Amino acid sequence: MDRGGELLEVKANVQTIVDDVKKKGDTSIKYYTKKFDGVEINSFEVPKEDIEQAYSMVDSEIIEAIQLSASNIRKFHEAQVPEKLWYIDVGDGMKLGQKCSPLESIGAYVPGGSASYPSTALMTIIPAKV
Known part of the structure; x- marks a missing residue:
């Protein structure tokens, strides 16, 4: 092979x-x-009615576990974001830096079917929003 x-x-x-x-x-x-x-x-875009229907089909303990995971992921990625814009002067009038800001929208592929993992959605979408 x-x-x-x-x-x-x-x-x-x-x-x-x-x-x-x-x-x-x-x-x-x-x-x-x-x-x-x-x-x-x-x-x-998923219609609100579809989201509500999906929630009604999932056990409340699973929803709570997903919400806890989402909260932990959000906290982790918020801790990674610098508190402010930073830059360094590298000479000859050049400055290099970084500013972190959330994205207004993203495209994220989250497979469904027999191998669907909520963690894929959480770990892809939440950091982009932070």
Whole structure:
């Protein structure tokens, strides 16, 4: 088995998808969601009614555990954010620094089906909001 060759093939396939998404945006996301997950989506926003229905189908202990995990993840990532903008003077009038700020919106792929993990959503989305 040529794992190096397989890795190169996977990398090329992933790059093709990334390039396609860069060019076509949401249209590509919808295409690949249908291709890989067999799901046709019309909107990326989940209606409030669907969220409420999903909550009603999950045991309250699981919801509490997910909420606790979300709180812990949020606290951890908030602790990583510097309190203010910082920079250093590297010479010749150049300054380098960092400012952390939350993103207004993101796209996050969270697989569903038989291998769905709430932790994927939590660990992908919460840091972006912090």
